[in-house]
Amino acid sequence: MIKEICQKYAPHKDNLIQILHDIQDQDPQHYISPEAVDTVAEYLKIPANHIYGVLTFYTMYSTKPRGKNIIRLCESPPCYLKGSDNILRKLKILLGINVGETTKDGIFTLEFTACLGVCGNAPVMMINDDVYGDLTEEKVEDIIAKIRGRK
Amino acid sequence: MKFYRSHILVSINEASLAAGVQDFISALRNELAKNDLAEEINILETGPLGFFGKGICLTVYPENINYAEVKSEDIPELVQEHFLKGRPVKRLMLEGAEKFSPKFNYENRIVLRNSGIIDPENIDDYIGAGGYEALEKALTQMQPNDVIAEVKKAGLKGRGGAAFPAGVKWGFTSVLNAPQKYVVVNADEGEPGTFKDRLIMEGDPHQLLEGIMLCARAVGASKAYIYIRGEYKLCIARLEKAIKQDYEYGILGKNIFDSGFNLDIELKIGAGAYVCGEETALIESLEGNRGNPRWKPPFPGVEGLWKAPTVVNNVETLANVPFIIAKGADEYLKYGTKECPGTKVYTILGDVSYPGLCEVDMGTTLRTIINDYAGGMKKGFRFKAALVGGAAGVILPDRLLDVKMDFSSLNQYAAVLGSGAILVLNEHQSIVDLLWSILRFFRHESCGKCSPCKNGTEQLYRLISKIRKGNGTMEDVNLMLNIAETMQQTSFCALGQSPIMAIRSAIENFTDEFIEITKK
Numbered sequence: 001m002i003k004e005i006c007q008k009y010a011p012h013k014d015n016l017i018q019i020l021h022d023i024q025d026q027d028p029q030h031y032i033s034p035e036a037v038d039t040v041a042e043y044l045k046i047p048a049n050h051i052y053g054v055l056t057f058y059t060m061y062s063t064k065p066r067g068k069n070i071i072r073l074c075e076s077p078p079c080y081l082k083g084s085d086n087i088l089r090k091l092k093i094l095l096g097i098n099v100g101e102t103t104k105d106g107i108f109t110l111e112f113t114a115c116l117g118v119c120g121n122a123p124v125m126m127i128n129d130d131v132y133g134d135l136t137e138e139k140v141e142d143i144i145a146k147i148r149g150r151k
Numbered sequence: 152m153k154f155y156r157s158h159i160l161v162s163i164n165e166a167s168l169a170a171g172v173q174d175f176i177s178a179l180r181n182e183l184a185k186n187d188l189a190e191e192i193n194i195l196e197t198g199p200l201g202f203f204g205k206g207i208c209l210t211v212y213p214e215n216i217n218y219a220e221v222k223s224e225d226i227p228e229l230v231q232e233h234f235l236k237g238r239p240v241k242r243l244m245l246e247g248a249e250k251f252s253p254k255f256n257y258e259n260r261i262v263l264r265n266s267g268i269i270d271p272e273n274i275d276d277y278i279g280a281g282g283y284e285a286l287e288k289a290l291t292q293m294q295p296n297d298v299i300a301e302v303k304k305a306g307l308k309g310r311g312g313a314a315f316p317a318g319v320k321w322g323f324t325s326v327l328n329a330p331q332k333y334v335v336v337n338a339d340e341g342e343p344g345t346f347k348d349r350l351i352m353e354g355d356p357h358q359l360l361e362g363i364m365l366c367a368r369a370v371g372a373s374k375a376y377i378y379i380r381g382e383y384k385l386c387i388a389r390l391e392k393a394i395k396q397d398y399e400y401g402i403l404g405k406n407i408f409d410s411g412f413n414l415d416i417e418l419k420i421g422a423g424a425y426v427c428g429e430e431t432a433l434i435e436s437l438e439g440n441r442g443n444p445r446w447k448p449p450f451p452g453v454e455g456l457w458k459a460p461t462v463v464n465n466v467e468t469l470a471n472v473p474f475i476i477a478k479g480a481d482e483y484l485k486y487g488t489k490e491c492p493g494t495k496v497y498t499i500l501g502d503v504s505y506p507g508l509c510e511v512d513m514g515t516t517l518r519t520i521i522n523d524y525a526g527g528m529k530k531g532f533r534f535k536a537a538l539v540g541g542a543a544g545v546i547l548p549d550r551l552l553d554v555k556m557d558f559s560s561l562n563q564y565a566a567v568l569g570s571g572a573i574l575v576l577n578e579h580q581s582i583v584d585l586l587w588s589i590l591r592f593f594r595h596e597s598c599g600k601c602s603p604c605k606n607g608t609e610q611l612y613r614l615i616s617k618i619r620k621g622n623g624t625m626e627d628v629n630l631m632l633n634i635a636e637t638m639q640q641t642s643f644c645a646l647g648q649s650p651i652m653a654i655r656s657a658i659e660n661f662t663d664e665f666i667e668i669t670k671k
Contacts, residue, residue, distance in 0.1 A: 014437060057441040076592055113382070114341055115345070117382070134166075
């Protein structure tokens with residue numbers, strides 16, 4: 001599986017970031033496992049520690065298993081001024097977890113993100129590939145309930 | 152071409168997609184067809200309309216009426232009233248827009264001239280609007296040096312923040328003899344509050360591609376990379392589509408227009424790191440490394456990607472180039488000021504009536520931008536300050552509202568234009584709080600390569616947190632200045648050199664607030 005993803009790209013180091021994106025996107029737990037790192041290292045003929053360096057540098061990657069839905073709340077100044085802290089408090093209560101943690105049922109992971117560039121609709125969060133803007137505490141409650149209902 | 156009596160422009164962006172714009176459009180099509188209007192009224196899916204209404208936003212031409220937050224339930228009324236009877240539906244119109252006509256459809260547009268007007272996913276629309284004329288001219292009537300001379304004459308300065316003259320930068324690379332040269336587009340837009348590049352790419356992706364082609368032709372590059380943020384899903388999709396169309400039309404690839412010029416453009420997706428907006432860090436990232444900046448010199452223009460000469464330019468900079476080549480530098484010089492010709496795209500956010508983006512002449516004052524392009528302050532709010540340029544920007548008080556917004560005028564006030572983000576604060580918002588948020592951002596984004604930045608951003612965050620809680624003293628405030636100044640002088644790259652700007656401007660312009668909070 002991992003090997004097949006690698007083979008879509010030429011075995012050059014500059015494809016590393018794209019390969020890691022693809023591996024993480026198809027993983028049901030949205031993370032990159034130690035085994036995956038070894039496979040990529042072998043394919044690109046680069047040391048595994050280089051890959052760990054890259055993985056831990058960029059915020060979009062995770063080396064820990066994550067939930068089915070990754071909530072990325074924007075913490076940059078424009079969203080902060082529009083009350084992203086209240087949204088964070090609400091999310092923590094609703095999910096019962098802190099930033100960087102995953103709910104026990106594995107449905108949600110809560111993270112911060114840098115500016116998403118949707119500041120016209122601040123405060124903003126992203127759940128997987130979808131952007132949710134103009135957030136209020138009630139709206140957040142609805143969104144979480146809807147996703148929970150979907151399972 | 153078919154003639155329609157009316158055009159409905161529908162903005163497709165992250166917010167409208169979340170509001171279900173695709174279903175909305177099919178419902179609107181059905182309703183128009185039901186009323187025999189399908190042949191008379193055209194629906195155009197386009198990019199940003201220039202204002203940020205919530206949810207689904209429409210602009211109707213030729214009346215130029217803006218609707219915001221339109222829902223599927225509103226469609227029958229809209230079609231009956233507006234499109235059959237010609238009576239715009241006041242209830243749905245952008246709040247206050249019937250009394251006040253903001254200059255959404257900016258008079259002087261270069262970069263955004265097609266945005267919100269053409270279908271960004273259709274190359275024919277771009278060509279119909281004069282697209283790829285500049286490329287044809289550059290390939291058939293001009294030598295590469297003529298292209299550089301024209302850009303130099305136009306005085307185009309980099310729009311990513313550093314304001315380095317683009318033509319001069321290209322000149323460094325073009326004279327080098329190298330087997331391979333590269334053009335890299337910096338679309339890793341991470342400055343908080345800035346999203347102009349996203350909207351430029353979403354609204355008119357082909358214009359950026361044409362700018363890249365002109366740059367590549369000028370410097371002799373045969374390969375270009377667009378380094379784009381992983382979070383910009385719609386942009387990525389549109390650029391991929393546009394690149395594919397170019398290959399189909401023979402505008403990219405080998406021997407373009409029989410001129411012997413070859414070019415390939417590839418998208419590279421970033422993975423989330425603010426520091427990758429720094430050109431050498433971006434190159435490191437393109438090579439598959441951690442995005443740590445490199446020592447300069449050698450500059451990328453001489454030794455960049457895989458040690459080959461590489462021109463790195465911002466999206467907005469390159470988007471200006473097709474106009475300069477097609478219309479000539481003299482036409483370009485009619486815009487803006489003598490020192491800083493051309494226009495600038497801004498994103499205006501915060502407590503203004505119509506947050507959004509606008510493109511205005513360089514040198515337009517902050518007051519004009521806020522009042523004429525964003526509809527002034529929101530009802531019931533008073534202006535307190537504006538954060539200009541993002542986190543690596545400055546906080547300006549009301550007495551500086553009439554400063555001309557261009558690179559050189561702002562310099563006199565130790566202020567920067569940066570990437571063009573304007574965040575407006577009302578009188579109830581705290582500057583200390585804003586500064587805390589900015590410093591939290593820098594602490595998170597420092598790449599950790601050099602000590603001044605790694606330790607400095609941490610210390611600054613601790614100090615501002617202490618002050619914010621009311622436990623700080625004026626000594627702490629002065630210590631912050633001291634640390635940030637040291638960082639400015641000793642940090643490896645622009646990231647560590649930047650916090651001083653926000654800190655100094657906050658403390659100098661709003662001293663009272665710091666005195667007040669440290670008194671407790």
